[in-house]
Amino acid sequence: MWAEVSEMILEEATPSTDQELNPWHAAEIRFDEAAERLGLDDGLRKILRSPATEITVHIPVQLDDGRLEVFTGYRVQHSIARGPAKGGIRFAPDVTLDEVRALASWMTWKCAVVNIPFGGAKGGVVCDPSVLSQGELERITRRYTAELIDFIGPERDVPAPDMNTNEQTMAWIMDTYSMHKRSTVTAVVTGKPFQLGGSRGRREATGRGCMIVALQALRKFGLEPNETRVVIQGFGNVGGMAAKLMARAGFKIVCVIEVDGAVYNPHGLDIPALMAHRAETGSILDFKEAENLPREEALYLDCDILLPAAKENVITSHNADRIRAKILCEGANGPTTAAADRILEERKIFVVPDILANAGGVTVSYFEWVQDREGFFWNEQLVNGRLEEIMVNSFRDVVAYAEKHGVNNRTAAYMLALDRVAFAIKLRGIYA
Numbered sequence: 523m524w525a526e527v528s529e530m531i532l533e534e535a536t537p538s539t540d541q542e543l544n545p546w547h548a549a550e551i552r553f554d555e556a557a558e559r560l561g562l563d564d565g566l567r568k569i570l571r572s573p574a575t576e577i578t579v580h581i582p583v584q585l586d587d588g589r590l591e592v593f594t595g596y597r598v599q600h601s602i603a604r605g606p607a608k609g610g611i612r613f614a615p616d617v618t619l620d621e622v623r624a625l626a627s628w629m630t631w632k633c634a635v636v637n638i639p640f641g642g643a644k645g646g647v648v649c650d651p652s653v654l655s656q657g658e659l660e661r662i663t664r665r666y667t668a669e670l671i672d673f674i675g676p677e678r679d680v681p682a683p684d685m686n687t688n689e690q691t692m693a694w695i696m697d698t699y700s701m702h703k704r705s706t707v708t709a710v711v712t713g714k715p716f717q718l719g720g721s722r723g724r725r726e727a728t729g730r731g732c733m734i735v736a737l738q739a740l741r742k743f744g745l746e747p748n749e750t751r752v753v754i755q756g757f758g759n760v761g762g763m764a765a766k767l768m769a770r771a772g773f774k775i776v777c778v779i780e781v782d783g784a785v786y787n788p789h790g791l792d793i794p795a796l797m798a799h800r801a802e803t804g805s806i807l808d809f810k811e812a813e814n815l816p817r818e819e820a821l822y823l824d825c826d827i828l829l830p831a832a833k834e835n836v837i838t839s840h841n842a843d844r845i846r847a848k849i850l851c852e853g854a855n856g857p858t859t860a861a862a863d864r865i866l867e868e869r870k871i872f873v874v875p876d877i878l879a880n881a882g883g884v885t886v887s888y889f890e891w892v893q894d895r896e897g898f899f900w901n902e903q904l905v906n907g908r909l910e911e912i913m914v915n916s917f918r919d920v921v922a923y924a925e926k927h928g929v930n931n932r933t934a935a936y937m938l939a940l941d942r943v944a945f946a947i948k949l950r951g952i953y954a
């Protein structure tokens with residue numbers, strides 16, 4: 523019976539290119555498949571398939587030259603069944619409500635996979651930070667926060683940084699919220715500067731989590747880090763940190779891919795030197811003892827681990843058959859489309875799905891929230907030790923679930939997460 527169900531779902535998963543690249547469509551396909559396999563009851567399926575709350579705001583902001591501009595912002599709270607909604611805010615010119623919806627639902631599943639007491643949310647503001655001054659960004663952030671004041675809070679919905687937002691953005695949100703509440707409320711956001719209640723280890727947490735699950739995946743192949751060739755796409759927060767920590771753990775990072783091209787050295791790149799080179803020249807290209815490669819070609823290098831850590835929709839039905847990695851460790855959110863999943867599965871590529879692989883960030887955000895509420899801060903060793911324990915246990919849970927139910931790791935992660943969230947809803951009951 524499962525084979526039939528799976529066929530049906532996969533049939534539907536052969537979409538037009540537009541559909542394939544729509545993240546909400548990808549989220550729905552993965553949700554439907556996991557719900558079907560779990561035999562989730564129809565009512566729960568209806569509750570969990572759609573976000574609980576979607577807020578759209580149009581925020582007037584005065585630009586530096588005196589003009590008034592109106593920016594559109596979103597905040598989607600997918601679920602609060604297991605705790606306050608949790609998820610980042612991104613600033614980008616092409617943010618859409620569908621993208622924010624998908625990211626919010628992924629946060630629900632991610633928090634459930636690593637079993638931390640949060641639901642899922644995401645926010646976005648349609649703006650181009652590259653043409654905005656710091657003052658303009660601050661005014662957008664503060665007005666967006668003010669519009670959301672009744673919807674966010676330490677017990678309600680806790681934002682964090684995402685694409686083009688950072689510790690400074692979080693400090694502005696914390697301050698705006700605190701001014702409205704007439705007291706300093708550090709736990710309203712995570713990813714804050716350390717001096718304002720941020721956590722030790724938060725900046726490295728997502729990359730560190732990727733490294734921890736990559737180490738676990740390697741054991742499945744009987745490989746040691748020093749005999750492992752890694753290709754990393756994206757040299758930002760996640761990819762850069764993962765590269766640095768993995769290189770330190772002995773992995774051979776043979777290629778790093780960025781927007782303007784890739785650098786390749788089959789014997790392994792010197793990552794701290796590559797970081798210094800980029801800081802000096804503004805690009806990773808033309809790095810000593812490395813060959814420049816076009817970025818598309820680099821994605822298809824023969825390697826043991828491919829770690830996409832840049833953006834969504836990198837591996838699609840059009841190129842999944844060209845991936846030559848043994849392990850795909852998804853640092854980015856949604857780097858693989860639903861249609862590509864099938865191809866990777868047929869090719870027996872071991873996928874550590876995004877909702878597990880990049881969950882280190884939200885896990886340390888949870889630690890930050892706990893520390894803020896306690897007013898008592900942990901040292902880095904304690905943060906990293908607790909992160910490792912959660913990532914290792916979650917990897918083990920997902921892989922065991924996959925083996926038990928005869929499904930791939932992504933479906934297993936979704937099933938595990940759905941099961942946990944559905945159980946919480948059943949226990950709480952439906953308030954009427």
Ligand code: NAD
Nearest residue numbers: 728756757758759760779780781831832833854855880883
């Ligand atoms: P970032 O902006 O710090 O880094 C992304 C990097 O990717 C940049 O250096 C950018 O130049 C590069 N890039 C963009 N397009 C590229 C392309 N086509 N080819 C190669 N490189 C390209 O962002 P980040 O915080 O590292 O996030 C990366 C991904 O990880 C996103 O999908 C994000 O949602 C996800 N993620 C981030 C965190 C976190 O804690 N930062 C947590 C979970 C998931």
